[in-house]
Amino acid sequence: RPGVPITRPEIIDEDATSARLRWQRVYTPPYRHSEPISYQIEQQEAPHRNWRPLARGITMTEHTITDLMPKKDYLFRIRAESQNGDISAPTPPISYYKSPTPSPRIPRKTVDYKMFEQDFSVPSRCYVDHLTTFIPPRLPLDKPDMTEDGPSTVSLRWRPAQVPERTRDKYPITYSIEVKNPPNFEWNDVESGLTGLSHTLKDIHPDVDYMFRIRAHNEFGSSEATLPVSLYRPIEVEQYYDDEYDSDYEVPFVTLGDCVPPKLPMETPRLTSVTGERAMLHWLSARIPAYAKKVPITYIVEIKEDNMPGFSHFQSGIIDPKFLIEGLNPNMSYQFRVKAETQFGCSDPTLAVSLDRNKDKVKRPLIDMKREDLEIPQVKMRDAAPKGVPPRMSSSRPLITNHYGGNLLLTWGPARVPSYVKGSLLKYTVEKREPPHSTWTVLADNVEDNEYDVTGLNPERDYMFRIRAKNQFGASDPTMPCSVINVRDDYVPPVFSRSQSRDSGTPRMSRRSSIESPLVLSRQISLDESDDMYRSGMPPEFKSTVEELQYGVLGKTARINLAVRGFPLPVIEWTFKGNNLFDKNKYKSIITPSGVITLDIFNLCLDDIGEYKCTAENDNGIKIIIVQLEYADAPTFIEPTEDMYLDSHKSGRFECKVDGIPYPKIRWMKDTRPITETSRLKIQHTKPNQWSLSLNDVISLDSGLYTCVAENVAGKSISSSNLFVDDDSDNEGKHPVEENQFP
Known part of the structure; x- marks a missing residue:
């Protein structure tokens, strides 16, 4: 953005119906390239409070305003505007009083102007201090901490807001608590004027879901709200079907919404208390989406035995997020996963957890060993081909x-x-x-x-x-x-940009560029008239490389990427939760002549997570694709690598556990250089989150710093460890670090 004019504008000449304004030139930082700057004048007519543009495109630092009412008061202010349309903040307003009640204007003395003559290559310090000191508070976006003190009482605690030290004591900070009852989308103030960093909310409904967030306030404005913290209530079957409802609460318990399945986290379940024939399985609780109807949730446990092709049903109707598995074979390995179920369907399964058994034969005591007890290993011949496999279906569409x-x-x-x-x-x-x-x-x-x-x-x-x-x-x-598709949408005229990509400024774009765009027109003229596809057109079709699950980072711009083909170039329309996306300040969609579609979502928040429907339509047909947008979490090392000491020609292994959403890409490096697998170096991944780097027959050149790098769209994380190799294997009493004299 351009800078702002340095000081308040001044009126240098006036009469009954006109006034001449003068202001200082705009300040542009030296590191920016010089570009033409123009000015616009905004006017406010008392007693109204709205500002309206009066004149634009002014290149000088003086301008005469005409057609003023003789007995009316005005306020004027100036903005700077760059060539690409960016507009600066306004200057402080200058008053122009012409009503009969105010006292007559006393013109300033000439000496007053000379007192303020200075080098205007930098902005006025007083004005800059005003813009950076007297500002609203800044509150961290972290979720507040919530503690349930009972079925109708919760305690919230949050981090303090930040303000400049000059205004901290003079202008105190207060906090307010906002609440939302899913599936409602409106936030309401429940508490305000709080001076502490914690508060207890009482008399809340024990059977209603809530979301809470915090705002900070002072005399100069309010901060952005924190991320919301959720309070989900369990649903009892008897209570759900009770026709009577407590009239003391305004929020109903059962809310009407979409009939959709529950959402179950993808995290791997945990196995505890594992014995020969039983094991306890734990998993995270499922939830009902905010826009859906609240119904009871039960769970299904599925099992997969060793050497079996797929999972089979083991137990259903489980209410708690844990289950005791009994009747297992002590000599067999298993895999388990969980699904959430309601009357409207099942969720996607979790990642599978493995129960690996030690298949080595238990050694018998030597006292019981006799020659006739010795068993000769039997060689089991495996069939050349399995007895049967499921069929294979072509991926083409019906x-x-x-x-x-x-x-x-x-x-x-x-x-x-x-x-x-x-x-x-x-x-x-x-x-x-x-x-x-x-x-x-x-x-x-x-x-x-x-x-x-x-x-x-x-x-x-x-x-x-x-x-x-x-x-x-x-x-x-x-x-x-x-x-x-049985529903057609209204036609929207096309808008073309200089880069020859079609940018409507909104997530809906036109398809007439095949007629009006010079780029597409030149390609159309050069086509062979005998080509049936371009003679009759081709309906839109999304390319198979499109990912239907994509991720974004909270607080940043998320981008959904798609690719479509069709002739003529199709119209693209985006919808979210049944609403068309037209907000230019929140969304921006572009389609290029090659069919690349992007949807940018600015300042991604939790309310933006969900399914986005993209509709592509031209004269020959229509196609729809639904993309699930989830928030991404940076990689985290659950168990980092550790330093390792090895003798020469021995073997060792670096191990670590890493997690992230989406699951990160893993690469290994030695002394900042990528590692490639060889006969002595092996990289192994054991699902779900175990990684290892095996080193066999090590030599002194293998010593160094080994780093595991985990990276996804939300960020990057590393775990580094040193390998020390002792060349002199005969000198066992000497520490490898001392012998090699590592710094």
């Missing part, structure tokens, strides 16, 4: 034909099975999804043909369909979904 009203015909290609699987009976499952909901439901099962008639659809709703193949050995992965 084809929709004969679409009229609420009926259509779905067709798809046949599934494949390996040649060694004989006599496998293939059947298909048709799954349906109704955007914006993310739940897939089974529309038809055990379909034997490669087509299916879909009936009874709502002509005013959108649908998505996909196919799975199955046999007696399991089910395949689903195909790519095909979409049925």
